[in-house]
Each structure stands twice: as C-alpha cells, then as structure tokens.
Amino acid sequence: MSEVATAARSAAVPEGLSPEPTVDSAPQAKILLVDDEPKSLFALQELLSTLGQNLMIAQSGEEALRLALKNDFAVILLDVRMPGIDGFETARLIRSRERSRLTPVIFLTAAADEMSSMFRGYEVGAVDYLQKPVVPEILKSKVAVFVELHRKSERLRESEEKLRRLAAHLISVREEERAHIAREIHDELGQVLTGLKMEVTWLAKRLREKPLIEKTDSMCKLIDTTVQTVRKIATGLRPEMLDDMGLIAAVGWQAKEFQKRTGIRCRAKLPPEVKLDIDVSTTMFRIFQEILTNVARHSRATRVDMELTVNEDRVGLEVTDNGVGIADSDLNGKKSLGLLGMHERALLFGGEVKITGTAGHGTRVSVSIPVRQRA
C-alpha cells in the first residue's frame, strides 16, 4: 500500500490537484514567477526551490494573467520590462480582479531603472521592489514572509469557514429539535389531556352528589388550563402556524402577539399568501422574532411598522421602529450576539440583514433572502 502511495505522490500532479496535505507538512503555497527571459526565470526557480513551495512560471504578461485567473498566489514576482503587456500593466490587471485584488506583487527591475518607475510600481499595488541582480538571501527571506502570511490567512479563512458551518449546523439542529419537542408536547401530551378530560366528563355525568360534581368540575378546569399551558409552550418553541399556514400568516400572527404582549403598536403590511420554502420561511420568521425582541428590550419605541414583500426571487422584510435608534457601537459590540445570529441565519440562505439606527429617530432593519417559490 505504501509503495502505491509513494508512487502516486511522486508522479506529476496536474495543476489544481496537488496531493492531500499530510499532517506534518503545511500545504504548498503557490508562487508565480514572471519574466520574459528564460534565463532569469531559471535562476529565480533555482534560487527559490529550496523554499519547497509550488513555483509556477510565466514568460509574458498574458500568460501571468491567465494563471492568475485560476490560482491563488501567495506572492507574484514580476519583471517590469517585458514585451507586450509590461509588468506594471500586468500588476494592475491582476489586482483589478476581485479574486487577486490583494495578491502581493514584488517587482523585479534592472538596475538602470529610475526611481520614477518605482512610484508607478507602488501605484499599481507593488508591495516591494527588488533590483536585479537580486541578492539571493534578501529575495528568499522576502518571499518566505509572504508565504507565511499567505498560509496564515488561508488558515484563518478555513477556520472562519468551519465556524460558519458549525453555526449553520447548530442553527438547524436547534430548529429541528424545537420543532420535534413542540410536536411531541402538543400532540402527545395535548391528546392525552383531551382523552383525560373526556373520561372525567363521563364520570361527572354519573355523579349525583354535589361535592363530587364540584371536584370533577375543578378537575376539568385544571385540565383546560394545562392544555392551554401545553399549547403556549409548544407555540413558543415553534409556532405550528409556520408549518400549517406559512410564513405570511405566521408573521402576521407574531406581529399581533407582540402588540398584545408589549403594548407597542405593531402595524403589519403583508402580501397575499404564497407558499414559500419552509427553511427560508423559518429563517425569516426567526429573524423577525429577534428583531421584535430587540425592539421590546432596547428601543423604547411606541410603534413598529413592518412590511413583508415577496417577489419571484426574494422575500424581503423591513421593520422600523420609532425608538431611540441603535448606536453604531452596539451594531458590532460584544453584546450583539443576537444581531450576529440574525446575520448568520440570513447568510445561510444567501441573504443579508442591514441595520441602521438614527439617534432619537428609531432603527430600521432590512432583510432580504433569495427564494425558490414552490408551485
């Protein structure tokens, strides 16, 4: 087995399919070397080969651009003087693309070049400038710094990605669990209570003594109260309306509930009912709840206006209140985990949440999530 593995690793690996990183070594970073003179390229390759990274070469600006389209480079070493697209133009084009906007570029220039060209270099995004002939130690250590930087940002990106996936997982697990518990409580417990009440009623009909009838009466009342409590708990966990009637009805109900519970007027503008994806509906509904929680807790508002809109490709929610207005410092503060949760939920479905506050003039939250409508 190990022989096969070794053979596979030593074989030429096609571009973009570099071997799986092993535990003890970090994945290779890609470095692009651009020079029109094969001799210089060869010299650079020799020099940098000891770094143990993946070196790629281009003999013209065009070729460099093509490679930059497909690869993320830790650093690009770019000869300034080349026929066709020169080094400056190549750098400008590379950095004008979103993917390679921040790729560091080190210009290599012949000693004859003037200071003025250096400024041009920095203008198009050079992070450094080296004069030929380059001093091997300097070049190597500079490139090594960028490789390290690249690795660190890769690692950061990966861990961000992991955190995001974890958050998404937690959100969906929590939602599933809530729905499950709500259903269990409501259906099982609720139905048993209903059955119990019927039994007590049956019994009550056969009683003639007043004290006993009074007892069964109070038992019935107790059962009714318990049923109401069960219903309240279940709805609190996950409103059954969301599944039965859809987002629009559920949001309308939540708005009314909010007004009833807080005394803060809540005006809802709702579109005609349409069937929406249940996960998108849940996301929107939870975000709406979170917004209302924030209004009740922090805004000191006396009024909330909300509008839900649905068109072919998006569902939008706009909530404004007339309260004190959220401060910018609270938007990103450590205490704003609820806001972060809203953003994460929306992001899961490719949506976004925008929050703006004006001191003394309330807060506005706009949510937009892409949808696929079901026929």
Added chain:
Amino acid sequence: MTEVKVIIADDHPVVRQGLRQMLAVEQDLTVVGEARNGQEVVELSRRVPWEVAVLDYNMPGKNGLELIKELRQRYPGRAVLILSMYPEDRYAVRALKAGAAGYLTKESAPEELVSAIRKVAGGGRYVTPTLGEKLALELEDNRGKPLHETLSDREYQVMWMIASGKTVRQIADELFLSPNTVSTHRTRILRKMNMKSNAELMHYAIAHHLVD
C-alpha cells in the same frame, strides 16, 4: 328523532375512545366508523353511510384543510365538523372557509360537541359563542374605527399598561416619563375613549383582545 350517523377521526386512541364513549350515551347519535388518518377517512367515507364527520384538524397524512375540501367536494350535502387542539382564533375561520360546518377546540365541553353535531347534521353551521363574538367585533370594527385606534402610539402604550393593571408610578418608571405626564396621558385616553375609569378601560381591552 332520526338517527345521525357519525364518523370520527383522530390519530390518538384516547381521543377516539373518549369520543365514542361520549356519543354512545346519546340516543340519536351513532358512531358508524373510526379513522386514524386522512387516508382512512377518505376510504371510510366511501364505505359507510354517514351524515357528520368529526375530524381532528391535524392528523398524519392529509392536512386538515385539504381533507375538508375533499370531503365537501365529494359529499356536498354532508357536514364536516372539526375538533382541534389548535386555538379557534387562528384556525376556525380558515376551516369554515374551506367548507367545514363547524370548528370546536378539544377543550370544549362535551355537551357543546353533541349539540354541534346535531346542529350541523340538520344542515346548519356551528360557531362557538367566542368565535361569534369575535366575528361580530370584526364587523363592528369594519364599520368605524374602533375606539383604541383613535389613540396616539404613546397613548396606546399607556392604555395597554393601565389595562394590564400597572400603576401610574410603574408606568412612569418603565417609560422614563414623569408621573404627571402619565396622568395627563391617562386623562386624554379616557376622554378619547369616552370612559370614566381604569376598570372600564380594562374591560374594553380584554373584550377587544388587546391584552391577554
């Protein structure tokens, strides 16, 4: 008295048993079949003669509204009565619109269910007093603005707090207002709503479901 043939459907054995027991006492009502889910209801409705179907709103398989519509389409002359765990205020109107002859929650008194079955068997519709009142209020609200809509947002909030049993002091603290301001609001609220006391206000708020 003619006999009314009743189908009962619920996915919970306890509830079916309770229903059976309850209806067995009534001379004029006969349970002719039981079903545990939507599919069984449809099959049963074909197999046995019946006049009233008492259905749980939320059974496995078909959802309540679909089932009501399907039965109404096939048997336009017969009645579907919904007996549900879900509160009336959110579901009853939908069920009635879909063609149900009545909507009862499972908290309803057994006598209510029995009289509802009798009423819908005769071709009538059964609406609980609570729902009837709510529908009447909605009609009334449509004719003119309800009184509480004449209040400003702040007044509405203060009204809600008074109706929830809070004192002027408590309201002032919660809203960061002076007790004087709150008292002024209160006076204006009572004038606008044509009332004399907090008790009247509370009564109004409860009747209009502005507070729990």
